[in-house]
Amino acid sequence: MQLPRADIGVFGGSGFYSLFTNAETFAVDTPYGHPSANISIAEVAGKSVAFMPRHSVDHTIPPHQINYRANLWAMKHLGVSRILSPCACGSLQAEIKPGHFVVVDQFVDRTRGRFDTFYDGPVVCHVSAANPYCPEMRQIAIDSIKEQNIPCWETGTMVVINGPRFSSSAESQMFTDQGWHTISMTAYPEVILAVEQAMCVVGIGLVTDYDCGLVAEGDVPPVTFAEVGRVFAENSSRIKQVVLDVITKTPIEHHCQCSHSLDHAILGH
Secondary structure: OOOOOOOEEEEEOOOOOOOOOOOEEEOOOOOOOOOOOOEEEEEEOOEEEEEEEOOOOOOOOOHHHOOHHHHHHHHHHOOOOEEEEEEEEEEOOOOOOOOOEEEEOEEEEEOOOOOOOOOOOOOOEOOOOOOOOOHHHHHHHHHHHHHOOOOEEOOOEEEEEOOOOOOOHHHHHHHHHOOOOEEEOOHHHHHHHHHHOOOEEEEEEEEEEOOOOOOOOOOOOOOOHHHHHHHHHHHHHHHHHHHHHHHHHOOOOOOOOHHHOOOOOEOOO
């Protein structure tokens, strides 16, 4: 069966397992194995949009076992050139509170053992990760979040840990002392694999907790997945509306340089 084309791709995180009420679903085979789930495709504001829950529809895939390469390859295979990457995250700074949204502009990779490149040889590629998130998509996301009167942080560094465990108090204190803003388990290598596919990517963190509670006001216990799920569920309609609004406002034409991420990155080219 011939697969349809899609313009924009969305990865759903914890508590975000569907986007459309009416959509066709397609299985996509990849050279890297099975993606997290079949891809649902529907039209939004005249654009074809592909959606995949990165943990699968029943949240059966932990963050360190997600097949990130298969997920990104599948999206690219459908023609996707822009990726929206919302996720649940913890706050590392007192002023960033649960319920706030953070449009991240930087990441710090603290994962291990994840397949984080499409270039394992003999073709060698060194992409720049200096500014990995699309400036055009970031601004659209910021505007959409603010228009919905959601507290929004326009920048933020997200440290990505391997999981599936949460941080120790000592680790959380170190991340806070470094000045990093949020913490998650899935933003990497998703972002850099998108860069290797010359795709725009925007990361939107929905703050669900204070990690180990070190920077919270009062006595806040360390994060639990139950608390993450509760806060995300309370805000699920808001994150979905932001995603749909960003899709609606995204122009067909690209005005960024993301599609040139491979220029001068591949040796011999």
